[in-house]
Amino acid sequence: MPLHTIWLVDDDTDDCMLFEDAIAELGVALSIVCVADGADLLNKLRQATRPPDLVFLDVNMPIKNGMDCLAEIKRDEQFIRLPVVMWSTSGQPDIVEKAYRLGARLFMKKPHNFNNLKSLLHGILQLDFQLHGSLEDFVVGK
Template sequence: MTNSLKVLLIEDDMIEVMKFNRTVSKLQLNLSIIEAKNGEEALEVLEHKDRLPDVILLDLNMPKINGIEFLSILKNNDTLRYIPTVVLTTSSNQKDLLECYKIGIAGYVIKPLKYEDYVEKITRVLEYWSINELIKG
């Protein structure tokens, strides 16, 4: 892959951010990570139309604007609605899952408790979006 995959990680838990970055550093993928602590901060990042991410990884349980509210704003924006968004959450609530798919997510991944399982899931998600034809420039 010649292009760098630009990932916007929206996560308010710094331990989860550190775990994600630790996992990504082990991978042999060409990634560029942008971090936002909540939906409000993520919307500010997305105002820069010349630097939009290729994929968004979104936590649901966040302060200010939660994940579902963020998704609704994102999918109602003509420019941003096409950015693939994968929910990365601890919520196994069926209502959350159905609501997210109804709004228009690209995937729903439940964060496992075991670190090895987490690494496996993150690896699969990032490898998939690294080779996906939709995001190739």
């Protein structure tokens, strides 16, 4: 079975490192690719031989923000089924509603501590990988 890949699109390098650390501590066999902004994501998607299994997309970024990027992804027939989880420091209802209206699979408010991040990621991965089997199928060393 090929290694599953998550692309994290976030201009904050600290958030990227915390995300990678949280995934590593979950002990799942995933490849994490960090992308700095929405424009770079769209370029990488169009050049990829295999799209990611899941994209986490920050709402607030320079160059191309997450909402504009999400809208562009969902207009492209090649990527319309690409699962996107929007994540943001804001959980304002209008932002959340817009994300779902544009086609986000989930909206995740960035947690304030590492353990909460791990718990949220664990839940999201369990939900997403139900299509491929349980999360435990991806535990390193099994």
